[in-house]
Amino acid sequence: MLSSSKLKPSLCDNSVSRNKGKIRGQVRYNLGSMVWSVPLSTIAVLDRLKFKATGGGAYKFADMFKERLGVSIEKEDEMNCLVSGANFLLKAIHHEAFTHFKGQKKIVQIDHNDLFPYLLVNIGSGVSMIKVDGDGKYERVSGTNVGGGTFWGLGRLLTKCKSFDELLELSQQGDNRELDKLVEDIYGGDYSKIGLSKGTIAASFGKPISNNKELEDYRPEDISMSLLRMISNNIGQIAYLNALRFKLKRILFGGFFIRGHAYTMDTISDAVHFWSKGDAKAMFLRHEGFLGALGAFMSYEKHGLDDLMAHQFVERFPMGAPSEGGKIHGPSPGNLSDKASIVIDFDSDMLCSLYNIEI
Numbered sequence: 001m002l003s004s005s006k007l008k009p010s011l012c013d014n015s016v017s018r019n020k021g022k023i024r025g026q027v028r029y030n031l032g033s034m035v036w037s038v039p040l041s042t043i044a045v046l047d048r049l050k051f052k053a054t055g056g057g058a059y060k061f062a063d064m065f066k067e068r069l070g071v072s073i074e075k076e077d078e079m080n081c082l083v084s085g086a087n088f089l090l091k092a093i094h095h096e097a098f099t100h101f102k103g104q105k106k107i108v109q110i111d112h113n114d115l116f117p118y119l120l121v122n123i124g125s126g127v128s129m130i131k132v133d134g135d136g137k138y139e140r141v142s143g144t145n146v147g148g149g150t151f152w153g154l155g156r157l158l159t160k161c162k163s164f165d166e167l168l169e170l171s172q173q174g175d176n177r178e179l180d181k182l183v184e185d186i187y188g189g190d191y192s193k194i195g196l197s198k199g200t201i202a203a204s205f206g207k208p209i210s211n212n213k214e215l216e217d218y219r220p221e222d223i224s225m226s227l228l229r230m231i232s233n234n235i236g237q238i239a240y241l242n243a244l245r246f247k248l249k250r251i252l253f254g255g256f257f258i259r260g261h262a263y264t265m266d267t268i269s270d271a272v273h274f275w276s277k278g279d280a281k282a283m284f285l286r287h288e289g290f291l292g293a294l295g296a297f298m299s300y301e302k303h304g305l306d307d308l309m310a311h312q313f314v315e316r317f318p319m320g321a322p323s324e325g326g327k328i329h330g331p332s333p334g335n336l337s338d339k340a341s342i343v344i345d346f347d348s349d350m351l352c353s354l355y356n357i358e359i
């Protein structure tokens, strides 16, 4: 979604050239760090431009965009955008979907003709669970208010971390057993009769109730780890129950909360594995945080998926040459954290026709 934290518009004149009176430019969506370049030709018409945006930011920042950049924001429905963004990525980007289970990343080849239905779980501030039946065909079947915002908000309160990244990094040095009450803490071992091993978390954050430890002696690292596990596990469980409810064999997780973080993905996968008794697998998207922004872009009537696929869409990888010969391929499994850039070329004619502008 376009929000001030992710969208850093910058004017980029080195991508501009003039040819027989035409100004050529480029819109560049670097999906790894979201660098977004606006073509020089837009400066002349900026005050008449309308940009598509979605999510809460489209409402909250519309006035600021108008005031500071002279740009009008055209709001697109968030759920529509999430779905069209996910569908676009799954169809257009090689190796977009992958599993991440017990530290192992594995690319999932999805046949375009056998993509639907699937459950899209978008983890932003809160969590939306959307049953996707086709392009533009979907139903938001569930959600939970315990999501990325909960992790970041509670994490800030409890650890005083200054940034999301710091909190996430801290979690990697933690041990959740310092805070979580495990089955063995209650039973002294496994509770095999109901399928619970001794290491299963019986109650997240359950230990400080009975430990003699002073509250200030609980380490931020351990708190962050417990929190990450609690939230990721809960989302994985609710997602699986919804997949079961609608008999969906694929569950795809996206949203800015995931951030390609191995432990987050492993915990979600573990929950899906545990509750499905190994029947279902969690899948993740390489461009998980930009579904809404891509969907908003797809909503330009004359700039639909087919048009992009046929003419202007180029997939680029930061690693340079593709790992396999021939056409552009996605990175090998070891480089999944490398996000592809999507570059969409257009010239001033196209820009003007898009907005009915004469220059």
Ligand SMILES: Nc1ncnc2c1ncn2[C@@H]1O[C@H](COP(=O)(O)OP(=O)(O)O)[C@@H](O)[C@H]1O
Residues within 6 Å of the ligand: 001, 003, 005, 055, 056, 123, 124, 125, 126, 147, 148, 149, 150, 151, 152, 164, 165, 255, 256, 257, 258, 259
């Ligand atoms: N650098 C970051 N700063 C803040 N939140 C981040 C960051 N990286 C990931 N997140 C996670 O992303 C969540 C917000 O996701 P996002 O899709 O942007 O939601 P929203 O549409 O509500 O803004 C945060 O609550 C947090 O869990």
Ligand SMILES: CC(C)(COP(=O)(O)O)[C@@H](O)C(=O)NCCC(=O)O
Residues within 6 Å of the ligand: 055, 056, 123, 124, 125, 126, 127, 128, 142, 143, 144, 145
């Ligand atoms: C309200 C939202 C759709 C907004 O999306 P977000 O900005 O969190 O990505 C989302 O936060 C959400 O689905 N919350 C859970 C609400 C619920 O179903 O309980």
